[in-house]
Amino acid sequence: MAETPTRHVHFPGMDTTVLGADEIIINMGPQHPSTHGVLRVKLHLDGEKVIGSECIIGYLHRGVEKIAEHRSYQQFAPYVDRMDYVAAVSNGLGYCEAVEKLLEVEVPPRAKVVRTILTELQRIASHLLWLGTHALDIGALTPIFYCFREREEILKIFEKYCGARLTTHAFRIGGLQYEVYDGFEEDVKRFLADFDRKIDEYEALLTTNRIWVERTKGIGVLSAQDAIALGVTGPVLRASGVKWDIRKAFPYAAYDRYDFEIPVGSHGDTYDRYLVRMEEMRQSRRICLQAIEDIPSGPILGKVGKVMKPAPGEVYHSIEAPKGELGYYIVSDGTTQPYRVRIRPPSFINLQAFDTMVRGHLVADVVAIIGTIDIVLGEVDR
Amino acid sequence: MGTVVEFLKPHLLPLLWAVVIVAVLPLVAGYIVLLERKVMADIQARLGPMRVGPHGLLQPIADALKLLLKEDIIPANADKWIFWIAPLISVTAAMLALSAMPFGPVFQIADLNVGLLFIVAVSSLGIFGIVLGGWSSNSHYALLGALRSAAQVVSYEVAVGLALVSGLLLAGTLSMRKIVEAQAEQGIWFVFLAPVGFFIYLVAGIAELNRAPFDLPEAESELVAGYMTEYSGFRWALYFLGEYTAMLVVGGIGTTLFLGGWLRPFPNVAAFDFLDYLPAVFFLALTGYCFYRTPKQPVPIQKAVLGLFGLLCLSFAAVLGWAATLPAEAAARGGILGAFWFLAKVLLFLYSFMWFRFTFPRYRFDQLMRLGWHFLIPVSLVNVMGVGAALVLHRQAGWPLWQGLVLGTVATLAVAAWLVLVRSRRPVAAPPAGEEV
Amino acid sequence: MPEHYIPIFIFAVLAAAFPAITLIIFQYIRPAMRAVGAKLEPYECGIPPEGDARGRYSVRFYIVAILFVIFDVEVIFLFPWAVQYGVLGLYGLVTMFVFLGILLIGYVWLYRSGALEWIYE
Amino acid sequence: MADEPTPKQPEQRQPTPEGQPGAHETSAPKPAEKPAAEKPAPPKKDAPAAWPKPLDNEMVRRFRRRFGDAILEAVEDRKQAILVVAVDRLREIAEYAREEEQFDMLTDLTAVDWPKREKRFDLVVNLYSFPRNERLRLKAAVGEQDRPPSLTPVWAAANWLERECFDMFGIRFEGHPDLRRILLPEEWVGHPLRKDYDILQQDTAWVRENLGIESGQ
Structure with missing residues (x-):
């Protein structure tokens, strides 16, 4: 960490090594307005410059993986909603698909398409929340209200679909929990119809705003090499220039049926990550538009029994959650309860890159960088 | 007793005015807060306070009562006396600056011949309240906020001063009343004669007020609440009062010097x-x-x-x-x-x-300092020279005033543009090698 | 004109007394401070703070302070010049150009030496 | 697994009755130590116990050629490639996988506890290759006292993952730069994801001392 603080203030013609400030240790979090939950960051500062950092996590640890071992496959499904609680639908999709893979069950096409639509709406909702809070961290007070306005529309669709807004438990193993409600298509279409104008609205506030650009360009740079070495995934990886998206690499749900682009950044800085996520929202809208036009008819549930006893063995399945690769590694011993469920949380692993990104920046950038990684502590700590 | 009354007699009206200001100011500040919340709500597509009184009209009173009755906490390690006195300094300095402010041709406590200088001097004392408050709290966040505040106010003080000089050149007096009268005589507000000066004053004034986008001393997403972190209840409210009073002061100076003070638009046109x-x-x-x-x-x-x-x-x-x-x-x-x-x-x-507050993100500290020292100060220096030269051309060479001023403004803007180009060097991230799947 | 300052002095007393008196009066009205333990500690996001806050601070703040003294004095010099500008005329302009020119040279030196940069590499 | 005779088998294997997926199950001297999941259900019911199948492709052969005995087994489970490797050469194999086989990203690193096995933990390393768009899983059996090599020098991502593994299972990684608990408090006693750690169990002393409550239940 910061055992050897460099205390050089290079003021010309002066030996200033003796003038160095005392190293200050500041705790940000667990109770801080902008650590997005109960993250605790210990910062070693020279003046306002960060010379070292340490993330201290676990304040929200609930032992989700342990709980899984004591629940049946179906019983555990609602628990995953509580990990990334702003993207519960994505969590559920990952878990259901992993178990389906373990059971070797085929999901009917109708369920696949509806899953895709809901998951993409969830991605938009998650990115909207990110945008609002990230902008708030950097001091723009207004975008969050616009974002929440649109997010509300999505949550209303979820609520109408399954009765819950956040921890939805929208899917079940083998297909869907519920048939879509009457007017689902219209609701989604109405939301999508003018959503790109709403994105333009956010962009009008931020994209070319000089202060926003100065606050984000060149901040928290993560090179592609570093990103890969640190296992970073999702928008953070793509902003570093790696064109990789599980929806394309290992298509799941119904993603192979739709056209969409993977936005990539070139500098790996906070601004690029912002642009990548903004473009992802547009692409999500594009996927939804294609999917909503043509929802196949048919059953919504594949051939799964009431009692699920996967053959012994193991499976790793991952999806592209809004925050990155969300993986489930499930080991079955042939009983109704999973022997081991390992969840690969994107936030946890992306957060590991925080120290690399933050060094040499100022205190103000710390919040920008926490925001740009887009962590949810429920998922980091599980 | 009689002598005291005799002594105060000529000052009766100003005294009455003083009492009114002191009594009404907290209320006014409260309603400015309400106004701000309403403006914020309007910009953010919501309603704002609606519960306490119709359209939230009684909200400030409810807030004031709550703050007055809140538990008053002084941290154990704080320097008690300084902690006690710091918010008072902030408020008093801001209020004192109002004493020479000409709210109207008769509503002025004292028309000093160095009025503007007095106001600028007194209002910049407010920073003592902030620094002392931050220091006495013995908290990292508060200290960081206080130091930021000090450096920021001190840096922008220079730009404010230079911007004011460009207006003063046109007015030729420091008396607040005479500045307005000069604008009445010349039949034009100085904002049209020295637009660059006005703009610099506006920006630097916001920075002096510690308001967004320059609200780093209390940047809530970084420093929790900056220098006010340890303050609660009524002491905290005093800082707030000081801040909103200072807003009035900065607005008042700008109005007097650049917007024609109490003059209505087109004061000399009968139509x-x-x-x-x-x-x-x-x-x-x-x-x-x-x-x-x-x-x-x-x-x-x-x-x-x-x-x-x-x-x-x-x-x-x-x-x-x-x-x-x-x-x-x-x-x-x-x-x-x-x-x-x-x-x-x-x-x-x-x-x-x-x-501005609800539109812009927040500057970072180094960017703020760079904006002040690298941009506003040189531009305002050139602006002063431009206005000075234009006036000499007008008075000695008989040029029309507007020609000289346009020339000066254009020159200043050219320098500003050049500075923007020069300093647009940004830390550029090494583009990582892109990888494709 | 010292008599001009009498109302200001009285106003200053009023302005200082008003918040102080309110503070004192309400001290008796509001509930007494019952804070104990962590409530009395400086806020550091729920973690006991490490070290005293009043340590040595970055030298850059002192540099800014010194620069402020220099530049603000220049600005103060400009105020009387601006007031008397109508009288001084061309002479005033030339002298001030010389004065500001010297200031600008100093500014350029500071700029180039990096003293105005907040972060030194 | 249970049905295929793999050539290299360090210990004598017995087909486990419950068909546990531990790739190289060694039900030690077979005393009746309680099985992790008391479920003697014969797996014959779902007839095609198709997985795992032995895997033998070009990549596996390359690994075998390079490391010989250290590749204990190569199987495929639900179409996912798994290499079971010897833990003492894990680091080398990882380096080779990254450098030569282009598995440039460590997706995940975790463990599974099989308490009745002699080497009770399975260290599971999930790899991904960007150029080949392929995943590979390395598994290594680790005993309770073993100190498997840290993969942090190979993939920086392993840092926190190994800390989590240590936190939850008590596996001590050799050469890890900063092996501390990550999710649980530093002074916590016990490793919760071990099978013998009950779901209701907690470090009561810690809870009493630090939270000031009787129990966290």
């Missing part, structure tokens, strides 16, 4: 005399709206409050209408209408402060 009736009409419209909304309030108390507010507006309308009918020479006419216009212009300033 615009109907503007004198505008204040009364404005308040009449407000009255009408209040009365229109009164029956629609759900609760009797809310009806009463809104009705009373309507009556208040009506009385304002009556006074302003009465003043407008007085002969032009009457002191009351100039005073009352002048106060309206002055406050209206100050509100314009306040609105722009709010507008």
